[in-house]
Amino acid sequence: MHVLVLYWHPVGAEMRPAVNTHLHTLDMLPDLEVEYCNAYVELPDEVERAHWDAVVLHTTFLCMRWSDAFTAYALRIAWLAKRECLKIAIPQDEYDHSEILDEWLYSLGVTHVFSNFDEGPRKLLYPILHDRASFSVVLTGYVNQEIVESARAQLLPIAERSVDVVYRAADLPYWFGANGQRKVAIGRLVARGADELGLKTDISSRPEDTIYGDGWTRFLLSSKSVTGCETGSTALDRRGEIQASIRAMLAADSALSFTQVAARLPAGWDDHPLTAIGPRHFEAVATKTCQILVDGHYSGILEAGRHYVGIAADFSNLSDVLERVRDDAPGLQMIADTAYEDIVGSGQYTYARLAEQFATALGTRPAAR
Structure with missing residues:
Protein backbone atom coordinates (compact mmCIF):
# COMPACT_ATOMS: atom_id res chain seq x y z
CA MET A 1 0.00 0.00 0.00
CA TYR A 142 0.98 8.62 23.69
CA VAL A 143 3.72 7.08 25.78
CA ASN A 144 6.96 7.62 23.88
CA GLN A 145 9.02 4.46 24.29
CA GLU A 146 12.24 6.30 23.50
CA ILE A 147 11.62 8.62 26.46
CA VAL A 148 10.78 5.63 28.66
CA GLU A 149 14.07 3.92 27.78
CA SER A 150 16.11 7.11 28.10
CA ALA A 151 14.55 7.96 31.46
CA ARG A 152 14.99 4.47 32.87
CA ALA A 153 18.77 4.80 32.79
CA GLN A 154 18.68 8.17 34.58
CA LEU A 155 15.90 7.74 37.15
CA LEU A 156 16.47 8.99 40.66
CA PRO A 157 14.06 8.46 43.56
CA ILE A 158 11.90 11.52 44.08
CA ALA A 159 13.53 12.22 47.45
CA GLU A 160 16.92 12.62 45.72
CA ARG A 161 15.81 15.04 42.99
CA SER A 162 17.18 18.56 43.17
CA VAL A 163 14.12 20.62 42.17
CA ASP A 164 10.72 20.59 43.86
CA VAL A 165 8.40 21.78 41.07
CA VAL A 166 8.93 22.45 37.36
CA TYR A 167 6.63 23.79 34.65
CA ARG A 168 6.72 25.25 31.16
CA ALA A 169 3.74 26.73 29.33
CA ALA A 170 3.17 29.48 26.81
CA ASP A 171 1.10 32.54 27.73
CA LEU A 172 -1.98 31.60 25.78
CA PRO A 173 -4.21 34.30 24.30
CA TYR A 174 -7.69 34.93 25.66
CA TRP A 175 -9.46 33.11 22.83
CA PHE A 176 -8.49 29.76 24.34
CA GLY A 177 -10.94 30.55 27.11
CA ALA A 178 -10.77 29.81 30.81
CA ASN A 179 -8.71 26.66 30.33
CA GLY A 180 -6.06 28.62 28.44
CA GLN A 181 -5.90 31.12 31.26
CA ARG A 182 -5.70 28.31 33.77
CA LYS A 183 -2.51 27.07 32.08
CA VAL A 184 -0.99 30.50 32.61
CA ALA A 185 -2.35 31.01 36.13
CA ILE A 186 -1.19 27.70 37.54
CA GLY A 187 2.46 28.43 36.79
CA ARG A 188 2.24 31.85 38.40
CA LEU A 189 0.34 30.67 41.47
CA VAL A 190 2.50 27.59 42.04
CA ALA A 191 5.67 29.68 41.73
CA ARG A 192 4.38 32.19 44.28
CA GLY A 193 3.17 29.53 46.72
CA ALA A 194 6.34 27.47 46.40
CA ASP A 195 8.49 30.54 47.06
CA GLU A 196 6.58 31.19 50.28
CA LEU A 197 7.38 27.64 51.41
CA GLY A 198 11.03 27.84 50.40
CA LEU A 199 10.67 25.28 47.61
CA LYS A 200 13.04 25.23 44.67
CA THR A 201 11.26 25.70 41.34
CA ASP A 202 11.96 26.08 37.65
CA ILE A 203 8.77 27.61 36.24
CA SER A 204 8.54 29.83 33.20
CA SER A 205 6.23 30.91 30.38
CA ARG A 206 8.92 32.86 28.49
CA PRO A 207 9.50 31.65 24.91
CA GLU A 208 13.26 31.79 25.40
CA ASP A 209 12.97 29.23 28.21
CA THR A 210 11.35 26.60 26.00
CA ILE A 211 13.11 23.23 26.31
CA TYR A 212 13.39 20.80 23.42
CA GLY A 213 14.44 17.21 22.78
CA ASP A 214 16.41 15.29 25.37
CA GLY A 215 16.64 18.44 27.45
CA TRP A 216 12.94 18.11 28.27
CA THR A 217 13.41 14.59 29.60
CA ARG A 218 16.33 15.72 31.76
CA PHE A 219 14.24 18.67 32.95
CA LEU A 220 11.49 16.36 34.20
CA LEU A 221 13.97 13.91 35.71
CA SER A 222 15.48 16.73 37.80
CA SER A 223 12.25 17.44 39.66
CA LYS A 224 10.11 15.85 42.30
CA SER A 225 6.96 17.18 40.67
CA VAL A 226 5.55 18.96 37.64
CA THR A 227 2.38 21.00 37.64
CA GLY A 228 -0.21 21.52 34.91
CA CYS A 229 -3.77 20.99 33.79
CA GLU A 230 -5.66 19.41 30.89
CA THR A 231 -4.72 20.39 27.38
CA GLY A 232 -7.38 21.90 25.14
CA SER A 233 -9.86 24.73 25.37
CA THR A 234 -13.15 25.70 26.92
CA ALA A 235 -13.87 28.07 24.02
CA LEU A 236 -15.30 27.04 20.66
CA ASP A 237 -14.14 29.36 17.88
CA ARG A 238 -15.99 28.12 14.82
CA ARG A 239 -14.55 30.43 12.18
CA GLY A 240 -12.03 32.53 14.08
CA GLU A 241 -14.67 35.10 14.98
CA ILE A 242 -13.91 34.87 18.72
CA GLN A 243 -10.24 35.51 18.05
CA ALA A 244 -11.04 38.43 15.74
CA SER A 245 -13.34 40.01 18.33
CA ILE A 246 -10.76 39.69 21.07
CA ARG A 247 -8.00 41.09 18.90
CA ALA A 248 -10.18 44.10 18.11
CA MET A 249 -10.94 44.70 21.79
CA LEU A 250 -7.28 44.50 22.76
CA ALA A 251 -6.26 46.74 19.89
CA ALA A 252 -8.58 49.39 21.34
CA ASP A 253 -7.53 48.77 24.96
CA SER A 254 -4.56 46.46 25.57
CA ALA A 255 -5.06 46.63 29.35
CA LEU A 256 -8.33 44.67 29.29
CA SER A 257 -8.30 41.64 31.57
CA PHE A 258 -9.60 38.24 30.53
CA THR A 259 -12.68 38.75 32.73
CA GLN A 260 -13.43 42.07 31.06
CA VAL A 261 -13.00 40.63 27.58
CA ALA A 262 -15.09 37.55 28.39
CA ALA A 263 -17.97 39.72 29.60
CA ARG A 264 -18.17 41.42 26.20
CA LEU A 265 -18.41 38.19 24.22
CA PRO A 266 -21.59 36.21 23.44
CA ALA A 267 -23.02 34.17 26.31
CA GLY A 268 -21.74 30.60 26.35
CA TRP A 269 -18.65 31.24 24.25
CA ASP A 270 -16.45 29.73 26.95
CA ASP A 271 -18.70 26.87 28.09
CA HIS A 272 -17.29 24.03 25.99
CA PRO A 273 -15.15 21.51 27.94
CA LEU A 274 -13.05 20.45 24.94
CA THR A 275 -10.11 19.27 27.02
CA ALA A 276 -8.03 16.10 27.15
CA ILE A 277 -4.87 14.43 28.36
CA GLY A 278 -1.76 15.67 26.53
CA PRO A 279 1.69 14.36 25.58
CA ARG A 280 3.35 16.13 28.51
CA HIS A 281 1.27 14.15 30.98
CA PHE A 282 2.60 10.92 29.48
CA GLU A 283 6.15 12.30 29.51
CA ALA A 284 5.86 13.05 33.23
CA VAL A 285 4.61 9.53 33.85
CA ALA A 286 7.52 8.08 31.86
CA THR A 287 10.04 9.96 34.02
CA LYS A 288 8.26 9.05 37.27
CA THR A 289 7.82 12.72 38.06
CA CYS A 290 4.80 13.20 40.32
CA GLN A 291 2.18 15.37 38.67
CA ILE A 292 0.31 18.03 40.64
CA LEU A 293 -2.56 18.88 38.34
CA VAL A 294 -5.78 20.83 38.31
CA ASP A 295 -8.56 18.29 38.78
CA GLY A 296 -10.02 17.13 35.48
CA HIS A 297 -11.14 14.18 33.35
CA TYR A 298 -7.84 13.64 31.47
CA SER A 299 -9.55 11.48 28.85
CA GLY A 300 -10.50 9.00 31.58
CA ILE A 301 -6.86 7.93 31.96
CA LEU A 302 -5.46 9.90 34.89
CA GLU A 303 -7.23 9.58 38.25
CA ALA A 304 -6.77 12.15 41.02
CA GLY A 305 -5.22 10.70 44.15
CA ARG A 306 -3.93 7.68 42.25
CA HIS A 307 -2.03 9.09 39.29
CA TYR A 308 -1.65 12.72 40.31
CA VAL A 309 -2.10 15.06 43.27
CA GLY A 310 -5.23 17.07 42.58
CA ILE A 311 -5.41 20.86 42.73
CA ALA A 312 -8.92 22.29 43.06
CA ALA A 313 -10.14 24.30 40.07
CA ASP A 314 -10.26 27.41 42.27
CA PHE A 315 -6.75 26.65 43.64
CA SER A 316 -8.17 26.67 47.18
CA ASN A 317 -6.02 23.70 48.28
CA LEU A 318 -2.81 24.79 46.56
CA SER A 319 -0.97 25.48 49.83
CA ASP A 320 -1.78 21.98 51.08
CA VAL A 321 -0.58 20.46 47.81
CA LEU A 322 2.72 22.35 47.93
CA GLU A 323 3.25 21.43 51.56
CA ARG A 324 2.87 17.82 50.47
CA VAL A 325 5.55 18.34 47.84
CA ARG A 326 7.81 19.68 50.59
CA ASP A 327 7.06 17.08 53.24
CA ASP A 328 5.82 13.85 51.63
CA ALA A 329 8.40 12.46 49.21
CA PRO A 330 7.27 8.84 49.90
CA GLY A 331 3.68 9.78 49.03
CA LEU A 332 4.76 11.49 45.82
CA GLN A 333 6.87 8.45 44.96
CA MET A 334 3.90 6.16 45.45
CA ILE A 335 1.75 8.23 43.10
CA ALA A 336 4.51 8.42 40.48
CA ASP A 337 5.13 4.68 40.70
CA THR A 338 1.42 3.86 40.44
CA ALA A 339 1.01 6.11 37.42
CA TYR A 340 3.99 4.42 35.78
CA GLU A 341 2.66 0.92 36.46
CA ASP A 342 -0.88 1.71 35.30
CA ILE A 343 0.03 3.73 32.21
CA VAL A 344 3.50 2.73 30.99
CA GLY A 345 3.39 -0.77 32.44
CA SER A 346 -0.02 -1.58 30.99
CA GLY A 347 1.16 -0.99 27.42
CA GLN A 348 -2.27 0.42 26.57
CA TYR A 349 -1.14 3.94 25.74
Whole structure:
Protein backbone atom coordinates (compact mmCIF):
# COMPACT_ATOMS: atom_id res chain seq x y z
CA MET A 1 0.00 0.00 0.00
CA HIS A 2 1.37 3.39 -1.07
CA VAL A 3 0.59 6.09 1.53
CA LEU A 4 1.26 9.81 1.37
CA VAL A 5 1.58 11.72 4.66
CA LEU A 6 1.28 15.49 4.39
CA TYR A 7 2.66 17.54 7.26
CA TRP A 8 3.87 21.10 7.85
CA HIS A 9 7.07 22.10 9.65
CA PRO A 10 9.53 24.97 9.10
CA VAL A 11 12.56 23.64 7.28
CA GLY A 12 15.60 23.49 9.56
CA ALA A 13 13.63 23.97 12.78
CA GLU A 14 13.83 21.36 15.53
CA MET A 15 10.70 19.26 15.88
CA ARG A 16 9.50 18.27 19.34
CA PRO A 17 10.07 14.52 19.93
CA ALA A 18 6.37 13.97 20.66
CA VAL A 19 5.40 15.56 17.33
CA ASN A 20 8.04 13.61 15.42
CA THR A 21 6.99 10.29 16.93
CA HIS A 22 3.32 11.04 16.28
CA LEU A 23 4.09 11.99 12.67
CA HIS A 24 5.94 8.73 11.99
CA THR A 25 3.45 6.34 13.62
CA LEU A 26 2.79 4.68 10.25
CA ASP A 27 6.38 3.44 10.22
CA MET A 28 5.26 0.85 12.78
CA LEU A 29 3.02 -0.86 10.25
CA PRO A 30 4.37 -3.55 7.92
CA ASP A 31 3.58 -3.69 4.21
CA LEU A 32 3.30 0.07 3.79
CA GLU A 33 5.31 2.27 1.50
CA VAL A 34 5.05 5.65 3.22
CA GLU A 35 6.21 8.95 1.77
CA TYR A 36 6.35 12.04 3.98
CA CYS A 37 5.96 15.40 2.26
CA ASN A 38 6.47 18.69 4.05
CA ALA A 39 3.89 21.18 2.79
CA TYR A 40 5.91 24.03 4.26
CA VAL A 41 7.51 24.14 0.82
CA GLU A 42 5.88 23.72 -2.59
CA LEU A 43 5.04 20.06 -3.13
CA PRO A 44 6.89 18.42 -6.03
CA ASP A 45 4.76 17.88 -9.15
CA GLU A 46 5.24 14.13 -8.87
CA VAL A 47 3.33 14.10 -5.58
CA GLU A 48 0.20 15.21 -7.40
CA ARG A 49 0.82 12.85 -10.31
CA ALA A 50 1.63 9.75 -8.25
CA HIS A 51 -0.80 6.99 -7.39
CA TRP A 52 -1.71 6.89 -3.69
CA ASP A 53 -3.78 4.22 -1.98
CA ALA A 54 -4.22 6.51 1.00
CA VAL A 55 -3.41 10.06 2.01
CA VAL A 56 -2.95 11.07 5.65
CA LEU A 57 -3.35 14.72 6.64
CA HIS A 58 -1.28 15.19 9.77
CA THR A 59 -2.26 17.60 12.53
CA THR A 60 0.64 19.91 11.63
CA PHE A 61 -0.70 20.15 8.08
CA LEU A 62 -4.26 20.85 9.25
CA CYS A 63 -3.07 23.63 11.57
CA MET A 64 -2.78 25.82 8.50
CA ARG A 65 -6.54 26.38 8.66
CA TRP A 66 -6.00 29.33 11.00
CA SER A 67 -3.18 30.84 8.97
CA ASP A 68 -3.67 34.10 7.08
CA ALA A 69 -2.37 32.19 4.07
CA PHE A 70 -4.97 29.44 4.37
CA THR A 71 -6.86 30.19 1.14
CA ALA A 72 -3.71 29.95 -0.99
CA TYR A 73 -2.56 26.94 1.00
CA ALA A 74 -5.87 25.12 0.47
CA LEU A 75 -5.75 25.81 -3.28
CA ARG A 76 -2.32 24.16 -3.48
CA ILE A 77 -3.80 20.91 -2.20
CA ALA A 78 -7.19 21.11 -3.95
CA TRP A 79 -6.12 18.37 -6.40
CA LEU A 80 -6.61 15.88 -3.58
CA ALA A 81 -10.39 16.28 -3.80
CA LYS A 82 -10.38 14.46 -7.16
CA ARG A 83 -8.43 11.47 -5.88
CA GLU A 84 -10.37 8.28 -5.25
CA CYS A 85 -8.49 6.88 -2.28
CA LEU A 86 -8.67 6.62 1.49
CA LYS A 87 -8.18 10.01 3.09
CA ILE A 88 -7.48 10.14 6.81
CA ALA A 89 -7.35 13.39 8.77
CA ILE A 90 -5.70 13.65 12.21
CA PRO A 91 -6.66 17.10 13.47
CA GLN A 92 -5.95 18.50 16.90
CA ASP A 93 -7.21 21.69 18.54
CA GLU A 94 -10.51 20.87 16.82
CA TYR A 95 -12.24 23.71 18.67
CA ASP A 96 -10.09 26.26 16.82
CA HIS A 97 -11.67 27.22 13.45
CA SER A 98 -13.80 24.09 13.75
CA GLU A 99 -16.20 24.90 10.91
CA ILE A 100 -13.30 25.84 8.61
CA LEU A 101 -11.78 22.45 9.38
CA ASP A 102 -15.07 20.64 8.81
CA GLU A 103 -15.66 22.34 5.45
CA TRP A 104 -12.07 21.80 4.32
CA LEU A 105 -12.08 18.09 5.11
CA TYR A 106 -15.45 17.69 3.39
CA SER A 107 -14.22 19.48 0.28
CA LEU A 108 -11.17 17.19 0.12
CA GLY A 109 -13.34 14.09 0.44
CA VAL A 110 -11.87 12.92 3.73
CA THR A 111 -13.22 9.48 4.56
CA HIS A 112 -11.93 9.02 8.11
CA VAL A 113 -11.29 11.46 10.96
CA PHE A 114 -9.11 10.67 13.97
CA SER A 115 -10.67 12.95 16.59
CA ASN A 116 -9.57 13.71 20.14
CA PHE A 117 -13.19 13.77 21.26
CA ASP A 118 -15.95 11.19 21.44
CA GLU A 119 -19.35 11.48 19.81
CA GLY A 120 -20.63 13.92 22.47
CA PRO A 121 -19.36 17.14 20.84
CA ARG A 122 -18.93 15.61 17.36
CA LYS A 123 -21.93 17.25 15.67
CA LEU A 124 -20.93 20.58 17.24
CA LEU A 125 -17.38 20.29 15.88
CA TYR A 126 -18.26 18.65 12.55
CA PRO A 127 -21.72 19.79 11.44
CA ILE A 128 -21.09 18.42 7.93
CA LEU A 129 -18.84 15.40 8.45
CA HIS A 130 -20.27 13.99 11.68
CA ASP A 131 -22.52 11.56 9.77
CA ARG A 132 -20.61 11.43 6.48
CA ALA A 133 -17.13 10.28 7.54
CA SER A 134 -15.98 7.49 9.84
CA PHE A 135 -14.56 8.63 13.18
CA SER A 136 -12.02 7.10 15.54
CA VAL A 137 -11.22 8.55 18.96
CA VAL A 138 -7.49 9.00 19.46
CA LEU A 139 -5.29 10.77 21.99
CA THR A 140 -3.28 13.94 21.40
CA GLY A 141 -0.16 11.95 22.27
CA TYR A 142 0.98 8.62 23.69
CA VAL A 143 3.72 7.08 25.78
CA ASN A 144 6.96 7.62 23.88
CA GLN A 145 9.02 4.46 24.29
CA GLU A 146 12.24 6.30 23.50
CA ILE A 147 11.62 8.62 26.46
CA VAL A 148 10.78 5.63 28.66
CA GLU A 149 14.07 3.92 27.78
CA SER A 150 16.11 7.11 28.10
CA ALA A 151 14.55 7.96 31.46
CA ARG A 152 14.99 4.47 32.87
CA ALA A 153 18.77 4.80 32.79
CA GLN A 154 18.68 8.17 34.58
CA LEU A 155 15.90 7.74 37.15
CA LEU A 156 16.47 8.99 40.66
CA PRO A 157 14.06 8.46 43.56
CA ILE A 158 11.90 11.52 44.08
CA ALA A 159 13.53 12.22 47.45
CA GLU A 160 16.92 12.62 45.72
CA ARG A 161 15.81 15.04 42.99
CA SER A 162 17.18 18.56 43.17
CA VAL A 163 14.12 20.62 42.17
CA ASP A 164 10.72 20.59 43.86
CA VAL A 165 8.40 21.78 41.07
CA VAL A 166 8.93 22.45 37.36
CA TYR A 167 6.63 23.79 34.65
CA ARG A 168 6.72 25.25 31.16
CA ALA A 169 3.74 26.73 29.33
CA ALA A 170 3.17 29.48 26.81
CA ASP A 171 1.10 32.54 27.73
CA LEU A 172 -1.98 31.60 25.78
CA PRO A 173 -4.21 34.30 24.30
CA TYR A 174 -7.69 34.93 25.66
CA TRP A 175 -9.46 33.11 22.83
CA PHE A 176 -8.49 29.76 24.34
CA GLY A 177 -10.94 30.55 27.11
CA ALA A 178 -10.77 29.81 30.81
CA ASN A 179 -8.71 26.66 30.33
CA GLY A 180 -6.06 28.62 28.44
CA GLN A 181 -5.90 31.12 31.26
CA ARG A 182 -5.70 28.31 33.77
CA LYS A 183 -2.51 27.07 32.08
CA VAL A 184 -0.99 30.50 32.61
CA ALA A 185 -2.35 31.01 36.13
CA ILE A 186 -1.19 27.70 37.54
CA GLY A 187 2.46 28.43 36.79
CA ARG A 188 2.24 31.85 38.40
CA LEU A 189 0.34 30.67 41.47
CA VAL A 190 2.50 27.59 42.04
CA ALA A 191 5.67 29.68 41.73
CA ARG A 192 4.38 32.19 44.28
CA GLY A 193 3.17 29.53 46.72
CA ALA A 194 6.34 27.47 46.40
CA ASP A 195 8.49 30.54 47.06
CA GLU A 196 6.58 31.19 50.28
CA LEU A 197 7.38 27.64 51.41
CA GLY A 198 11.03 27.84 50.40
CA LEU A 199 10.67 25.28 47.61
CA LYS A 200 13.04 25.23 44.67
CA THR A 201 11.26 25.70 41.34
CA ASP A 202 11.96 26.08 37.65
CA ILE A 203 8.77 27.61 36.24
CA SER A 204 8.54 29.83 33.20
CA SER A 205 6.23 30.91 30.38
CA ARG A 206 8.92 32.86 28.49
CA PRO A 207 9.50 31.65 24.91
CA GLU A 208 13.26 31.79 25.40
CA ASP A 209 12.97 29.23 28.21
CA THR A 210 11.35 26.60 26.00
CA ILE A 211 13.11 23.23 26.31
CA TYR A 212 13.39 20.80 23.42
CA GLY A 213 14.44 17.21 22.78
CA ASP A 214 16.41 15.29 25.37
CA GLY A 215 16.64 18.44 27.45
CA TRP A 216 12.94 18.11 28.27
CA THR A 217 13.41 14.59 29.60
CA ARG A 218 16.33 15.72 31.76
CA PHE A 219 14.24 18.67 32.95
CA LEU A 220 11.49 16.36 34.20
CA LEU A 221 13.97 13.91 35.71
CA SER A 222 15.48 16.73 37.80
CA SER A 223 12.25 17.44 39.66
CA LYS A 224 10.11 15.85 42.30
CA SER A 225 6.96 17.18 40.67
CA VAL A 226 5.55 18.96 37.64
CA THR A 227 2.38 21.00 37.64
CA GLY A 228 -0.21 21.52 34.91
CA CYS A 229 -3.77 20.99 33.79
CA GLU A 230 -5.66 19.41 30.89
CA THR A 231 -4.72 20.39 27.38
CA GLY A 232 -7.38 21.90 25.14
CA SER A 233 -9.86 24.73 25.37
CA THR A 234 -13.15 25.70 26.92
CA ALA A 235 -13.87 28.07 24.02
CA LEU A 236 -15.30 27.04 20.66
CA ASP A 237 -14.14 29.36 17.88
CA ARG A 238 -15.99 28.12 14.82
CA ARG A 239 -14.55 30.43 12.18
CA GLY A 240 -12.03 32.53 14.08
CA GLU A 241 -14.67 35.10 14.98
CA ILE A 242 -13.91 34.87 18.72
CA GLN A 243 -10.24 35.51 18.05
CA ALA A 244 -11.04 38.43 15.74
CA SER A 245 -13.34 40.01 18.33
CA ILE A 246 -10.76 39.69 21.07
CA ARG A 247 -8.00 41.09 18.90
CA ALA A 248 -10.18 44.10 18.11
CA MET A 249 -10.94 44.70 21.79
CA LEU A 250 -7.28 44.50 22.76
CA ALA A 251 -6.26 46.74 19.89
CA ALA A 252 -8.58 49.39 21.34
CA ASP A 253 -7.53 48.77 24.96
CA SER A 254 -4.56 46.46 25.57
CA ALA A 255 -5.06 46.63 29.35
CA LEU A 256 -8.33 44.67 29.29
CA SER A 257 -8.30 41.64 31.57
CA PHE A 258 -9.60 38.24 30.53
CA THR A 259 -12.68 38.75 32.73
CA GLN A 260 -13.43 42.07 31.06
CA VAL A 261 -13.00 40.63 27.58
CA ALA A 262 -15.09 37.55 28.39
CA ALA A 263 -17.97 39.72 29.60
CA ARG A 264 -18.17 41.42 26.20
CA LEU A 265 -18.41 38.19 24.22
CA PRO A 266 -21.59 36.21 23.44
CA ALA A 267 -23.02 34.17 26.31
CA GLY A 268 -21.74 30.60 26.35
CA TRP A 269 -18.65 31.24 24.25
CA ASP A 270 -16.45 29.73 26.95
CA ASP A 271 -18.70 26.87 28.09
CA HIS A 272 -17.29 24.03 25.99
CA PRO A 273 -15.15 21.51 27.94
CA LEU A 274 -13.05 20.45 24.94
CA THR A 275 -10.11 19.27 27.02
CA ALA A 276 -8.03 16.10 27.15
CA ILE A 277 -4.87 14.43 28.36
CA GLY A 278 -1.76 15.67 26.53
CA PRO A 279 1.69 14.36 25.58
CA ARG A 280 3.35 16.13 28.51
CA HIS A 281 1.27 14.15 30.98
CA PHE A 282 2.60 10.92 29.48
CA GLU A 283 6.15 12.30 29.51
CA ALA A 284 5.86 13.05 33.23
CA VAL A 285 4.61 9.53 33.85
CA ALA A 286 7.52 8.08 31.86
CA THR A 287 10.04 9.96 34.02
CA LYS A 288 8.26 9.05 37.27
CA THR A 289 7.82 12.72 38.06
CA CYS A 290 4.80 13.20 40.32
CA GLN A 291 2.18 15.37 38.67
CA ILE A 292 0.31 18.03 40.64
CA LEU A 293 -2.56 18.88 38.34
CA VAL A 294 -5.78 20.83 38.31
CA ASP A 295 -8.56 18.29 38.78
CA GLY A 296 -10.02 17.13 35.48
CA HIS A 297 -11.14 14.18 33.35
CA TYR A 298 -7.84 13.64 31.47
CA SER A 299 -9.55 11.48 28.85
CA GLY A 300 -10.50 9.00 31.58
CA ILE A 301 -6.86 7.93 31.96
CA LEU A 302 -5.46 9.90 34.89
CA GLU A 303 -7.23 9.58 38.25
CA ALA A 304 -6.77 12.15 41.02
CA GLY A 305 -5.22 10.70 44.15
CA ARG A 306 -3.93 7.68 42.25
CA HIS A 307 -2.03 9.09 39.29
CA TYR A 308 -1.65 12.72 40.31
CA VAL A 309 -2.10 15.06 43.27
CA GLY A 310 -5.23 17.07 42.58
CA ILE A 311 -5.41 20.86 42.73
CA ALA A 312 -8.92 22.29 43.06
CA ALA A 313 -10.14 24.30 40.07
CA ASP A 314 -10.26 27.41 42.27
CA PHE A 315 -6.75 26.65 43.64
CA SER A 316 -8.17 26.67 47.18
CA ASN A 317 -6.02 23.70 48.28
CA LEU A 318 -2.81 24.79 46.56
CA SER A 319 -0.97 25.48 49.83
CA ASP A 320 -1.78 21.98 51.08
CA VAL A 321 -0.58 20.46 47.81
CA LEU A 322 2.72 22.35 47.93
CA GLU A 323 3.25 21.43 51.56
CA ARG A 324 2.87 17.82 50.47
CA VAL A 325 5.55 18.34 47.84
CA ARG A 326 7.81 19.68 50.59
CA ASP A 327 7.06 17.08 53.24
CA ASP A 328 5.82 13.85 51.63
CA ALA A 329 8.40 12.46 49.21
CA PRO A 330 7.27 8.84 49.90
CA GLY A 331 3.68 9.78 49.03
CA LEU A 332 4.76 11.49 45.82
CA GLN A 333 6.87 8.45 44.96
CA MET A 334 3.90 6.16 45.45
CA ILE A 335 1.75 8.23 43.10
CA ALA A 336 4.51 8.42 40.48
CA ASP A 337 5.13 4.68 40.70
CA THR A 338 1.42 3.86 40.44
CA ALA A 339 1.01 6.11 37.42
CA TYR A 340 3.99 4.42 35.78
CA GLU A 341 2.66 0.92 36.46
CA ASP A 342 -0.88 1.71 35.30
CA ILE A 343 0.03 3.73 32.21
CA VAL A 344 3.50 2.73 30.99
CA GLY A 345 3.39 -0.77 32.44
CA SER A 346 -0.02 -1.58 30.99
CA GLY A 347 1.16 -0.99 27.42
CA GLN A 348 -2.27 0.42 26.57
CA TYR A 349 -1.14 3.94 25.74
CA THR A 350 1.80 3.48 23.39
CA TYR A 351 1.99 4.65 19.79
CA ALA A 352 1.32 1.03 18.83
CA ARG A 353 -2.28 1.71 19.83
CA LEU A 354 -2.49 4.60 17.37
CA ALA A 355 -0.81 2.41 14.74
CA GLU A 356 -3.49 -0.23 15.28
CA GLN A 357 -6.18 2.36 14.64
CA PHE A 358 -4.38 3.33 11.44
CA ALA A 359 -4.23 -0.33 10.46
CA THR A 360 -7.98 -0.68 10.95
CA ALA A 361 -8.69 2.44 8.89
CA LEU A 362 -6.29 1.33 6.15
CA GLY A 363 -7.41 -2.29 6.22
CA THR A 364 -3.88 -3.56 6.88
CA ARG A 365 -2.20 -5.72 9.48
CA PRO A 366 -1.72 -4.13 12.92
CA ALA A 367 1.63 -3.13 14.34
CA ALA A 368 3.63 -5.70 16.26
CA ARG A 369 3.70 -4.87 19.97
